[in-house]
Amino acid sequence: MSTSFNEQFDQHGAWRREFGLRLKLLAxxxxxxxxxxxxxxxRLRRLEMQVRADKVMVAFVGEFSRGKSELINAIFFAGYGRRIMPASAGRTTMCPTEMGYDADVPPCLRLLPIETRLQPQALMEWRMAPEKWTRVDLDVNDPQQLAAALEMVAQTRQVTKDDARALGLWHSETPxxxxxxxxxxxxxxxxxxxxLINIAHPLLKQGLVILDTPGLNAIGxxxxxxxxxxxxxxxxxxILGADTxxxxxDLSIWREHLIVDSDQSDVRLVVLNKIDTLWDALSSSAQVHAQIERQCASTAEILGIPRANVIPVSAQKGLVAKVTDDPKLLxxxxxxxLERALGQGIMGQRQKILGAVVASGIGSLRQESGRVIHIRRRDLTEQMSELKGLQGKNASVIKHMRxxxxxxxxxxxxxGAKIHAVRSVHLKLLxxxxxxxxxxxxxxxxxxxNTALQQKGFKIGIKKPYAETFERLRAVFKRVQGLCTEIHTMLAATFRQLNGEHGFSLQAxxxxxxTTHLSDLDAVERGHVQYLGVTNAFRLAQADFSDRLVRALATRLRTIHEAALADVELWSKTAAAQLDAQLRERRRNFGRRIEAIDRIQQATGGLNDRIAEIEGQESTLxxxxxxxxxxTEYLMRVRQAPREEAAAAVAGA
Ligand SMILES: Nc1nc2c(ncn2[C@@H]2O[C@H](COP(=O)(O)OP(=O)(O)O)[C@@H](O)[C@H]2O)c(=O)[nH]1
Ligand SMILES: [Mg+2]
Structure with a gap:
């Protein structure tokens, strides 16, 4: 089936919306x-958020003039009937440009002035300071205005060498x-x-984020x-150019910024663009094909990747073909x-990841709710035998029962006092x-x-300060794991005791x-060491560089810590809620039993009525x-084969 990237992304989006809706209904x-x-x-709230807010970022990286912006135009914006991202000879994209959609912000282009580089804040931090960005409103219904506004990403300024150095854009070490x-x-x-470009493009609305980058200089x-x-x-x-x-x-970008460990699960594609420059009226199509094939093979060899990962395209002809509706040229x-490879790679992976999250979330949810239903059923059974035991008994027996x-x-x-004590220990550990x-x-x-990096710089190697820091960060996780084990042991013991004394069915x-947080930590460490190891370590001698690097690291680590905290929070909330639910059910149960006795005392037929009522409740349960x-079955199933599922639903309708 040859569905384009856009169609695949659409289907993925439709699946997510449907899933979000079903979760809401379940709630x-x-x-x-x-x-x-x-x-x-x-748990439900989190699942819904995860599925709904799922973002997919596709980054286009390469030296300037390889056709990154043109490729973005061709894949995503051909529908506008013209170039949206500026793409022309020379350096056009001067700064990294992120395109996405945020419903809370009107369609606009936001630009962060280059002078912010004189201050230590990380990009992530600037994002939270919208007033520091220059904002230009965009008219999405006017492709001309849109394209004109986006030309601003190409703007430059003339500054002295000293100013350029202060901005981190001039290095005497690498002339x-x-x-x-x-x-x-x-x-x-x-x-x-x-x-940052915010537009309500259909794909962006569904969570696609596109990152266009300038060349080596700016990435560096x-x-x-x-x-x-x-x-x-x-x-x-x-992106590489068939002409160059x-x-x-190109190799510097690849080695310094893109090589990652093979265990990374993301998608990496190498595009050999501008193959139209090899099209030649004097050569046969077989000859042209053979030449493209040779170039792909040698590219793969130089980069050290499988041939299948190199995809030859012509972004420009692709864009023209889409705009003029020319299937042959397309x-x-x-x-x-390329679109197919991108779509299958990304969407297959997203669905797998989301699927696993959903499966474990829904699995736990089912277990937790199953437990509540189980208690209710047992309470009913007990009441039933209690009431049956009263059949034919006189008033004093009934009174005694009350x-x-x-x-x-x-x-x-x-x-209650004991439970309270357990709770306060639980809170203290938390x-x-x-x-x-x-x-x-x-x-x-x-x-x-930061101090260690600046003092030692590259002289003694940057591996050690990183290794020491990350060792401590891992130790924090070990400690946290230990605390959690302590909490778990305590809960398990208390739950067992309550189960024994009150016939509860609590399970810690x-x-x-x-594990995932720790492997995220490892990946972050490897990324930094690799980045500094190749050619950038000399920059540590500049205080602002290491400041910036460490700030970027901090925002990244904060995300990992926050994810871990959220897991701990959900876990302890689940345990507390379980206990609350059983206590509440039990209190209600006492109330119902007393009420039943009262009714039996008041009316002669009360007992049989009550027995019939319980039977009714059992079948409701x-x-x-x-x-x-x-x-829940549906939610678990829908993850595996959303497309077939949707197709089956349509066929069945
Ligand atoms: N012949 C040809 N030129 C292309 C192709 N893609 C891009 N270009 C041209 O290459 C130049 C640089 O493209 P651009 O997208 O701005 O490159 P970027 O700097 O990587 O974003 C522009 O003049 C484009 O028209 C292509 O597939 N074939
Ligand atoms: Mg560009």
Whole structure:
């Protein structure tokens, strides 16, 4: 099936919307039937957020003039009928440009002035300061205005060498990489540091984020791009030109910014663009084909990747073909091949990741709600036998029964104090977990790393200060894991005791697993060491560079800590909610039993009525359980084959 990237992305988006809707319905249904405790509610909310807010970032990286912007135009914006991203000979994209959609912001282009580089904040931090960005409103219905506004990403300024140095755009150590100096001794630098484009393009609305980057120079100037933004992209497309082959600076970009460990699960494609420059009226198509094939093979060899990962295209002809609706030219441009590879790679992976999240989330949810249904059923069974035992008994026996229930209730209320004690220990341990992973703790750690990097610089190697820092960061996780084990052991013991004393069916939820967070830490460390190891270590001698690098690292680590904290929070909420649910059910149960006795005492037929009522409740409970199975079953199933599923649904309708 040859579906374009756009179609595949659309289908993925439709699946996510449908899934979000079904989760909402499940939540409502559970609420109506009193199955929605705080833990389950939190879990549902999180799942829905994850599925709904799922972002997919595709980054286009390469030396200037390889056709990155043209390729973006051809793949995503051909529908506008013209070029949207500026693409022409020479350096056009001067700053990294991110395109996405945020419903809370009107359609606009936001530009961060290059002067912000004189200050230490990381890009991530600037994002949270919208007033520092220059904003230009965009009219999405006017492609001309849109394209004109986007020309701003190409703006430059002339500054002195000293200013360029202060901005981190001039390095005496690597003269080859410096911009040209004009007759007045001025150099040209980008006017903007970063651009954010917010438009309600259908794909962007569904969570696609496109990152267009300038060439080597600008990537090199912004370490955060290499160590933070690119590693978080779901797909990275590295672009080469068939007219230039693999040049020295292409190789530098590849080696310094793109090589990652093979265990990374993201998609990496190498595009050999501008194959139309090889089209030649005097050669046969077989000859042209053979030449393209040779170039792909040699590219693969130079980069050390499988031949299949190199995709030859002509972005320009692809764009023209789409705009003029020329299927023959489109096929010749090979653009559909690239779109297919991109779509299958990204969407297959997203679905797998989301699918796993959903499966484990829904699995736990089912278990937790199943437990509540189980208690209700057991309570009913007990009441039933209690009432059946009263059949044919006289008033004094019934009265005696009432006294017994009230006594039981009083005893039960006493256990409240013990539960309270367990809760306060639980909270105390949790606070320790939160402190260990707090922003303040991380800040102190980062300050230490920064000092070490600046003092030792590249002289003794940068591996050691990183290794030491990350060793401590891993130790924090070990400590947290230990605290969680302590909490788990305590909960398990208390739950067992309560189960024994009150016939509860509590089960301490499995403690959070920090494996992913730890491997995220490893990946971040490797990224930094690799980045600094190749050619950039000398820059550590400049204080602002290491500041910037460490700030970028801090925002990245904060995300990892926050993810871990969220897991801990959900875990403890689930445990607490479970206990609450059983206590509540039990209290209700006492109430119902007393009420039943009161009714029996008042009316002669009360006993049989009550027995019939319980029978009715039992069958309602059975229905509830099978409905829960049905609703969760669907959510678990839909992840595996959303497309076939959708197709089957259509066929069945
Ligand atoms: N012949 C040919 N030229 C292309 C192709 N793609 C881009 N270009 C041209 O290459 C130049 C640079 O393209 P651009 O997208 O701005 O490159 P970027 O700097 O990598 O974003 C422009 O003049 C484009 O028209 C292509 O597939 N074939
Ligand atoms: Mg460009």
């Amino acid at each position: 409502e249904w559970m609420k109506d039937h009193d199955l929605l405790d705080a833990g389950v509610e939190e 080859d990489d410096n911009p040209m100096v004009d007759a007045q001794g001025l150099v040209e630098v980008p006017r903007w540091r970063h651009a 100037a912004e370490p955060e791009l290499t160590v933070s933004l690119l590693p978080q992209a779901q797909a990275v497309v590295f 082959g693999v040049t020295k600076s 096929a010749a441009s090979c653009l559909p091949d 006294t017994r229930i009230t006594q039981e209730q009083a005893e039960f209320d006493l256990s 606070r320790e977990v939160f402190d260990s992973l707090s922003g303040a703790a991380l800040k102190a750690e980062m300050a230490q790393l 939820p499995a403690q959070p697993d920090f 059975n229905e509830l359980e099978s409905k829960l199975d049905e609703l």
